[in-house]
Amino acid sequence: MAPIWKSIHFSNILLIILSLWACQAASRTLNEASMLERYEQWMVQYGRVYNDATEKETRFEIFKENVKRIESLNTVGNRTYMLSVNGYENVTAVPSSMDWRKKGAVTPIKDQGQCGSCWAFSAVAAMEGATQLKTGKLISLSEQELVDCDTKGVDQGCEGGEMDDAFLFVQRNKGIASETTYPYTAADNTCNTKEGVSNQPIAVAIDHAEARFPILFKWCIHRSQI
Template sequence: MAFEKNLVVVAIFIVLGTLASQATSRTLSEASFAAKHDQWMTKYGRVYADNAEKERRLSIFKKNVQFVEKFNTEGNKTYMLGLNEHSDLSDEEFLRQRTGYKRATELTSSANISFRYEDLSPTDVPPSIDWREKGAVAPIKDQGSCGCCWAFSAVAAVEGIIQIKTGKLISLSEQQLLDCTSGYDNQGCNGGFIPSTFEYIRQSGGIASEGNYPYHAVQGTCNANQPAVQITGYEKVPENSEEDLLKALSMQPVSIAIVGSGNEFRNYQSGVFSAADCGTRLDHAVTFVGYGTTEDGTKYWLLKNQWGESWGENGYMKILRDAGPPEGVCGLARDAYYPTA
């Protein structure tokens, strides 16, 4: 009988020891996440209003860390994920602050829907191009907590065609587009369209330089009186055709819409992005500034984002080209436009 009691006592101690070990492990894990969050806050200069806000952000940060680590440890992917300056934002906050594309239901009456690069032959299209190397791409910008990706996408494409035409790369004003295009169906930090943005630049007499009209990440009063460059219009790349998109991009940077709010896209760090299921709602506008093929033969598009240099490969993404579906990965070939000058 005493022997059985001893066994019970031993069993109890084992259970208690296991529970204590698990509790200690959880405590260490929580401490590890808290330390990682503190390091992240220091790196990106993040300051919260109070401890309650910090705890809420820590919870979101932990969720994002776990998603990234799980994805990377599973392996067998052509790309890796990582933390960036947006890692304490909830899904809803990220969608509202960091995207902002609204697809136009129809083109404005003066839009040119022709496609000037239609007759380019395969021999006219080089196997790869990087418009950064040709001086047609300004440094990575950051839209901040304003959903005006459409303005940055349009500006990058205009900066590109003006440099190609004149040899001068001028950083242009997203703020002017944010302030002045409400009459063109754009909604400031609440979203906008690529084609109507090009139409505004054409009709208004041009767009100012960033130096003369700097970005503030909030919509203000329109003060467009110092245009630096002008465009003659814009054209649309035939929908759902990566072949035609390639033709256009071989000649100039192209504004495109994409599904950019998914967890994998927002946490992309390196490699060739090839997510199979992004959803169908185009919600982000970026700029294609090149294309090429990796050493292992994987074809990609080179995407310029405006989420700062902490995202992706110093602000850029390689995304799979000719993936199979006509709309491309994350719908990249559905809505593509380029300005004319």
């Protein structure tokens, strides 16, 4: 049978351990409550609103980790600056790499042939990916429309061009045709809006103030164009 003093000593140690555990648990609870309060204040300050409780909880966990990292870095004494919480504490770090093929946002490999239209392929690929991410549909778009129709600025079909101008063209044009409706030919051709008309309506404008408008209008009716 163990001596009484040993039993008492063991009981005291157990009580100390339980007390420490209880203190730590209480401290964690207080820290969690304090962090949650900071999070709520941060949401108000930066106007953050989430769709549901699940998203809010997920963002809270990210917020906590970022705040802890900031406080940990600020305790290092050899820094000449201090970090603080800003409006981006609930976002994760940018991944070191991203394969958009795995996200279904990249069309199969295309061949530009003997045409310097790499600028069109680059711009179209970006727009295809953006469209897929927005709509969930991956649609092959028309490089040829850019080659044929985007020629009033820097872009000059098979002679080369820049992606920025291609994006501006599509913006001004209110869209771009699909590869199916305006297929690639690897050559400079005349801008062919009939490629689009044969598959869907297109927008046109007529200046009715123009002196020839009555004559043109009668001619169109006679030719059954409208």
